[in-house]
Amino acid sequence: MLRRNFLKGAALAASLVSAGAVAAEGESYTIGVAIPSATHGFMGGLNYHAQAAIDRLEATYPQLSFVLATAGDAGKMVNDVEDMVATRNIDALVILPFESEPLTAPVQAVKEKGIWVTVVDRGLSVPGIEDLYVAGDNPGFGRAAGEYFADKLGAGDNVVVLRGIPTTLDNERVDAFEAALDGSGVTILDKQHGNWNRDDAFNVMQDYLSKYDKIDAVWAADDDMAIGVLEAIAQAGREKEMWVVGGAGMKEIIKRIMDGDPQLPVNVTYPPAQIATAIELTALGLVSSTPVSGRFIIGSQLVTPENAKDFYFPDSPY
Amino acid sequence: MLRRNFLKGAALAASLVSAGAVAAEGESYTIGVAIPSATHGFMGGLNYHAQAAIDRLEATYPQLSFVLATAGDAGKMVNDVEDMVATRNIDALVILPFESEPLTAPVQAVKEKGIWVTVVDRGLSVPGIEDLYVAGDNPGFGRAAGEYFADKLGAGDNVVVLRGIPTTLDNERVDAFEAALDGSGVTILDKQHGNWNRDDAFNVMQDYLSKYDKIDAVWAADDDMAIGVLEAIAQAGREKEMWVVGGAGMKEIIKRIMDGDPQLPVNVTYPPAQIATAIELTALGLVSSTPVSGRFIIGSQLVTPENAKDFYFPDSPY
Numbered sequence: 001m002l003r004r005n006f007l008k009g010a011a012l013a014a015s016l017v018s019a020g021a022v023a024a025e026g027e028s029y030t031i032g033v034a035i036p037s038a039t040h041g042f043m044g045g046l047n048y049h050a051q052a053a054i055d056r057l058e059a060t061y062p063q064l065s066f067v068l069a070t071a072g073d074a075g076k077m078v079n080d081v082e083d084m085v086a087t088r089n090i091d092a093l094v095i096l097p098f099e100s101e102p103l104t105a106p107v108q109a110v111k112e113k114g115i116w117v118t119v120v121d122r123g124l125s126v127p128g129i130e131d132l133y134v135a136g137d138n139p140g141f142g143r144a145a146g147e148y149f150a151d152k153l154g155a156g157d158n159v160v161v162l163r164g165i166p167t168t169l170d171n172e173r174v175d176a177f178e179a180a181l182d183g184s185g186v187t188i189l190d191k192q193h194g195n196w197n198r199d200d201a202f203n204v205m206q207d208y209l210s211k212y213d214k215i216d217a218v219w220a221a222d223d224d225m226a227i228g229v230l231e232a233i234a235q236a237g238r239e240k241e242m243w244v245v246g247g248a249g250m251k252e253i254i255k256r257i258m259d260g261d262p263q264l265p266v267n268v269t270y271p272p273a274q275i276a277t278a279i280e281l282t283a284l285g286l287v288s289s290t291p292v293s294g295r296f297i298i299g300s301q302l303v304t305p306e307n308a309k310d311f312y313f314p315d316s317p318y
Numbered sequence: 319m320l321r322r323n324f325l326k327g328a329a330l331a332a333s334l335v336s337a338g339a340v341a342a343e344g345e346s347y348t349i350g351v352a353i354p355s356a357t358h359g360f361m362g363g364l365n366y367h368a369q370a371a372i373d374r375l376e377a378t379y380p381q382l383s384f385v386l387a388t389a390g391d392a393g394k395m396v397n398d399v400e401d402m403v404a405t406r407n408i409d410a411l412v413i414l415p416f417e418s419e420p421l422t423a424p425v426q427a428v429k430e431k432g433i434w435v436t437v438v439d440r441g442l443s444v445p446g447i448e449d450l451y452v453a454g455d456n457p458g459f460g461r462a463a464g465e466y467f468a469d470k471l472g473a474g475d476n477v478v479v480l481r482g483i484p485t486t487l488d489n490e491r492v493d494a495f496e497a498a499l500d501g502s503g504v505t506i507l508d509k510q511h512g513n514w515n516r517d518d519a520f521n522v523m524q525d526y527l528s529k530y531d532k533i534d535a536v537w538a539a540d541d542d543m544a545i546g547v548l549e550a551i552a553q554a555g556r557e558k559e560m561w562v563v564g565g566a567g568m569k570e571i572i573k574r575i576m577d578g579d580p581q582l583p584v585n586v587t588y589p590p591a592q593i594a595t596a597i598e599l600t601a602l603g604l605v606s607s608t609p610v611s612g613r614f615i616i617g618s619q620l621v622t623p624e625n626a627k628d629f630y631f632p633d634s635p636y
Contacts, residue, residue, distance in 0.1 A: 052607075053606075053608065056606055060378065131617070132617075137612060137613075269609075273607065273608065273609050274609060276608045277608050277610065280602055280606070281599075284598055284602075288371075288374055288594070288598070289370075289591065289631075290371065290591065290594045290595050290598050291587075291589045291591050291594070291595050292616075293616065293617040293619060294455060294614060294615050294616040295455075295614070295615045295617070296612060296613070296614040296615075297612050297613045297614075298609050298610075298611065298612040299449070299450075299611040299613070313607075
C-alpha cells in the first residue's frame with residue numbers, strides 16, 4: 001500500500017508522457033507543506049521561497065493544489081500535519097520538522113498511510129521514514145569559505161572564526177573550513193561560539209579586537225553573526241584592516257557584495273530556497289514518472305560581486 | 319563568469335515567480351543531452367527515459383529546447399559535446415560520460431565557458447567539475463535486497479549470490495547485502511562473478527546447482543543475470559525449490575512480478591530513468607530560481623506485486 005496515491009500519479013503521468021502530452025487533465029493531487037513560522041531571518045526566507053514555489057507550480061500544473069501551514073512550535077506542527085491528512089486528503093507531505101523528536105512518530109504515521117513524505121533540512125529521529133530528503137551541504141559550506149580564504153591569504157596572515165551553536169552541523173562546517181586552510185600558511189588566531197546570534201557575535205568580536213592587533217579576515221560563518229561582527233569592527237574603527245565572510249545569503253549582505261563593498265567580498269550559500277527544491281521535486285514525482293526518491297544535498301556556492309545579483313531576492317524578508 | 323547563461327535564467331524566472339506567473343515568455347534556453355547509445359538493455363531504457371523527459375519538458379515549457387546526442391564510443395561523445403557548444407550554443411549540458419577519463423577534459427572545457435554541467439551515474443575523473451551530480455544508490459540497492467532476504471528467510475536457509483563485474487560499485491552493493499543479512503541466521507553458500515552477463519550467470523548458476531543440494535533463494539543482483547539464473551534452474555528442473563531476486567527493473571521481470579510469479583517475488587530498482595531526474599532538475603534550474611546544484615542520490619526501491627505496475631514501462635526497450 002506504500003505510495004499508493006503517489007504512484008497512481010506516476011503511472012498516469014508515464015502514460016501521458018508516452019503520448020508526448022502534458023498531464024494537464026486527469027487526476028489532481030494535493031501537496032501539504034509544513035514549515036516553521038518566519039520567526040527569524042532564515043525561516044523568513046524559507047517561508048518566502050515556499051510560497052514562491054507553490055505559486056510557480058500552481059501556475060504551471062493546474063492539476064496540483066497545495067496546503068501550506070506554518071507553526072511556531074512542534075505541537076502546532078503535529079496538529080497541522082494530522083489535519084492535512086484528516087481533512088485535506090493530501091497525496092504528499094513536504095515537512096521541515098520544527099524539532100526532530102516530536103515530529104518523528106506523526107510523520108511516520110503519515111508515511112504508513114501510503115502518503116509520500118519529503119523531509120527538509122532537519123532529519124527525523126528515525127532514519128528511513130522519508131521517501132526524499134533535501135538539505136544543505138554543511139561540509140561544503142565550510143570548504144567553500146575556506147578555499148576562498150586560502151586563495152586570498154597566505155603565510156603571515158591572521159584569521160578569526162566565529163562558531164555557531166555547538167552542534168554536529170557546526171563541527172562539520174568548521175572542520176571543513178580548517179581543512180581547506182591546511183598548507184596555506186594562514187594562522188587561525190581564535191574560534192569562539194557566537195551561536196548564530198547577532199549580539200553574541202558582537203561580543204565575541206569585541207573580545208577578538210581587544211586581544212589581537214593584526215586580524216586580516218573574519219570568518220563569521222553566518223550573516224546574522226556577520227552583522228554583529230561588522231558593528232564591533234566599526235566601533236573599534238578598524239574597518240580598513242580586515243574583511244568579513246558571513247554565510248547563508250541574507251539579502252542585505254548580498255546587496256553589499258553586489259555593490260562591491262570591500263569589507264564583504266563574498267558570501268557562501270546555504271539556501272533557504274532549499275524548501276523550493278523539495279516542493280518542486282515532490283510535485284515532479286506527482287506530475288511525471290521521474291524518480292524523485294532519495295537524498296539531494298544542495299551544494300553551497302560562492303557568491304561574488306559578479307554573480308551576486310542571481311542570489312539577490314529583494315522581495316524576500318531574508 | 320561561471321554559470322552566466324544559467325543564472326541569467328534563474329534571475330529572470332525569480333522575477334516572474336514574484337509576479338505569480340509562469341516563465342512562458344522571455345528568454346529561451348537550449349539544453350544538450352549526451353548519453354551512450356542503446357547498445358544493451360539498461361542503456362536502451364536510459365535512452366527511452368531521456369526522450370520521454372525531453373518530450374514532457376518541451377510540452378510543459380515552450381522556452382526550452384533540447385539537443386539529444388547518443389554515442390557508441392567516447393570519441394563520438396567528445397565530438398557531440400564540442401558540437402553542442404560550437405554550433406548550438408547550449409546553456410546547460412546533461413551528460414552520462416561514456417568513460418570517465420576521456421570525457422573529463424572536454425566537460426571541464428564546457429564548464430569553463432560558463433555553461434551549467436550535470437553529470438549522471440558515471441563520475442568524471444576530476445571531482446568538482448559538475449554543478450549537479452545525479453546517480454543511483456549502490457549500497458541502498460544491496461541493502462533493499464538484503465532486508466527482503468532477512469525478512470523472508472531465517473536460520474537454516476541457504477542463499478547463493480551472483481556478483482557483477484569486479485568494481486567498487488559491485489563491492490558496495492554486495493557489502494550492503496551481506497550487512498543486511500547479519501544476525502538473520504541465513505547462510506550465504508557462495509558468491510561468484512556473473513559479470514552482469516546472462517551467459518556468465520547461467521554458467522555460475524549451473525555450477526551452484528551441481529554443488530548445492532539445498533538452495534532457498536538466489537540474489538542475482540541484476541535482471542540480465544536473473545534471466546540466466548532462471549534458465550539454469552529450469553534446465554535442472556528445480557523451479558519449485560528457490561526464488562530469485564534480480565535488480566534494475568527490466569520490464570519482462572517487472573511484468574512477472576506484477577503477475578505474481580512465485581519464482582520472482584520482488585525486484586530492486588536502479589532506475590535508468592535517473593537520466594530523466596537529471597534532465598528535469600537541469601531544466602528546473604533554467605525556468606525557476608530553485609537551487610539545483612549539488613548531489614542527488616536516487617533511492618533504490620523494493621518492487622512488489624502490489625506496486626509493480628508503477629515500475630512497468632511497456633514501451634521502453636528495458
